[in-house]
Amino acid sequence: MNERSAIASLGVLGILSLIFAPWAVVNREIGARGTLLLLPDRIFDFTGRTAPFDVQGMLLVLILSLAGFGLLVGSAFIAGRSRYLTWLAAGALLVVATLWGFQQVGAAVDQARIEVVTATVRDAMEDPTPRQDPQALAALLEEMDELTLNEAVAAAGEAGLRIRRLPYSGVGMSLAAALAMGIGILSLFFGLRAFPRASRAVDRFVGAAAVPAISIILALLASGVVILLLQETPVGSGVSLDDPLTWLVGRLDTLWFAYTTLFSDSLGSVGGFMESLKFATPLIFTGLSVAFGFRVGLFNIGAPGQMVLGAIGAAAVGVYLPGPGFIVLPLAVVAAAVMGGLWGALPGWLKARFGANEVINTILLNYIAASMLLFLLTDRPTFAAAAIEIFRMLAVAIPIIVVLLLIPQIRRLAMRAPRVSFAVVGIALLVAMVAVAVPVAADPAVEVRMPFKAPGFEPKSYPLQEGARIAQVPALFGIDLQQSPGVNVVPTNLALLLAPVVALLGVWLAKAVGIVRWPWRIAAGLGLGVVSFLVMALFGLTDVDFAVPPTNLNLSFLIAIAMAVFMQVLLWQTKWGYNLRAVGVSPKAAEYGGASIGGSVIAGMAIAGAFAGLTATHYVLGGALDEYALRQSLPTNDGFDGIAVALLGANNPLGVVLAAFLFGVLKNGGAVLNITYAGLTRDVVTMILALVVLFIAARGFLPERIANPLRRRQEEQASELREPLDPPGKPVRTEEG
């Protein structure tokens, strides 16, 4: 498809949506049944009991929007700068028409609500209950014209008439309006190409965002088909879907509502936002893990296993190490990183030493780690007496072998014929096993008490000691959720919370304006932080009533952000990181330049594993598994989702954080969707993630000029400058293919 037909079909799609797709939602009942407005004044009522009302001026909106899309279609046949100018005009038309139309709908709905309130009040006056005050109600009726809706409801409440649920709730945009708005903003954005300076910025932005954005859109479209297949249009009693247009509108609305639900809770409320941060935290860790591997040229599918080992390490320290919190907690965090790192370094070593493929080995280690977790949390596993003896023998023999191998002479002797020595050691061990096992072969089986496991059938460890726990958000505000569940309103010093953020921003700004020296940058940041604190204090932000939702979001979120910064600094600011990246891009060239490939592979996998192991700060130390303990419900699939996060974030720390947040929003949305639509589960979100990976992997389907306009520009300028570090997964473009 060439550019011209793409633009034209986008315009035609818009025109079709104006005719056939719902434009606004004027009422949404519980159970997702809606009443929809199509331009100009067609009302589709799926609730079966919404009283219709008129919206003024929608014909004008229709005409303006049609004109905007018409211009867009026309622009396909204009070349050069006038095309961009046409886009600007079309975009302005679409955005203005949509915004104005939406205001009209809002006004009409308010009017209709007031009428409903009026009618309710009038009914109550004719037949008042003892609690209601007819005189106050009468007074209210007189004033109704001058009151806003909220005032009217409040006044009715004072008069003893409580209006619990207003009609026409859930008013919002629907598909056609959103499409017009989106296409309008896009054409405004691309219309900026009419101006040379802006054109560069547009290209740069598109170069960074095109592949992820298009992949997400395609994934959402593909899963839209599945949603439509699975979820019937919810209708109230007496509503028929026989008419083809009604059927179509219902289907489109089902899809639209599913997708808005996916996003609205996370982005529309503090509680939902914190919930999506909670889902995002482990994804940041695992995304960084996979991204770090990619940067060193390794594919780390082992994050699930590394998560398990990190969790075991954190829990072991957190349960058993005695001492005050300020020592135990950091040690528990370090233990998580070290255990995950060792589990990651193992396949790195196998690759460096034996050339074994890290992809398959990390996958196998995932299964082994899962078994280990299951075993550690088993209640009283039984062993044959012989098996215990064999384990005891191995526990003695293996350290002896390792120590022997550390002696240079013996190692040299063994390495002269590695296979033979391997066979000799193996046979010797086998003989020893038989020797220790046979005498006790007939003994009864032994029940072993696992040290780690909390008594009982539930597969979980002992709870962590108090000092090893990472605080959760409500606790930071001094709330004990067990004593006061639900939302707590707490006076909060918001300025003190925001000032550090501003200070960090100041450091970055100082860098951006070209202040080179770190002391000055830090001074600039601190100064900006203090000034912003004072300004905020002036506006009274030091004492704000903050409604703290009952979330179990914990502060490991900050550790995740810190790790993203750490990865950025390590890879792009240190010599060692430069070596690692060089090995990732071209191992042979890096080795020629003096880097050790083997060392880099092991180190790269170890750091990747440490990132994944740190998910334990969230799941174990942060108590995200509903209690402060290691439980078998540890969601190791986050490790696989990390692959999607890393790819979507283009293996950049900042990209990973943003991608993880997007997936956090989707995961939280999936949980909410589950409640609204019976037929859909949160697995829909898993499916979307998989499709995102697939589409990003297949980014070759995008024309080069869309996928990478910057490169095109550079090639036009005949410069040899290439994106220095393409992540793996970047298609190799060969001429003959």
Add this chain to the structure above:
Amino acid sequence: MESIVLLTLVASALRATTPLLFAALGGLFSERSGIVNIALEGILLFGALAAAVTAYLVESQFPGQPVPWAPWLGVLAAMLTGGLIAWIHAVVSIRYKADQIISGTAINLMAVGIPAVILMGLFDNSTNSAGIRNRLPQWGEGVFQFSPLVYLAFLLVPIVWFVLFRTPFGLRIRAVGEHPHAAGSVGISVQRVRYTAVILSGVLGGLGGAYLSIGNFNHFVAEMAAGRGFIALAALIFGKWHPLGVLGATLLFGAFEAVATSLGGGNILPPSLVESIPFLLTMAVLAGFIGRAVAPKALGDPY
């Protein structure tokens, strides 16, 4: 008495080998043509799902009657689905030159999410499908009674060997996997050969999936492949990308699975530890403690 225990063990080893053998023979075609097929795990799962769901849907059209051919339709559906999924892998990694491991991983991720969505839509249960009434027949005597798919898997070994090493098509597959540019220069359509090989691997993987869900069992369970796709890949490496080597490797892994299962039954070792033994063994094999293998030269390179 002793001998019966041993024979049972052999029989269950052959059963455990079957899905591995299907998947590994499928992977053989794909990897010999130069395309890494890490998607085998996902293909097994999709095949298993397709077989169970198709067989169930077909037989539910005839309530109360025996429908002996329903599971066979399930097997056919598994082959088609496996081929379709492999085709996706082929399009992404051949046509669009994506990293083959990432493409395969995407399919494995889909095999977690999509079955749950479909099961929820059909059975209101995101992990299990409903059991089927009509099972595949069991052929054989005494403890050696097997589903026809078991016989098919072992029969496929000489067939695959013949196709790969004694037919022009097999020669093309091997040529494309060793040196695609040379193959291209003598007029072989590299892309078409690779497409065929990858789709074929999906068809075989689908058969393995069908065996998991309706050959050995009567319904689909989420993630029932349990890493067999990856073990099949390891068996492929261990078997040096040769049908007979693959047979030997999968038999070894199958035997190990059978021993592990029977160990887990008694009070010898906790089952959770026993489960991890095949994976440990696979790792030892991959590290080259037991012979080093040479991959097809162009494996993983887009053309």
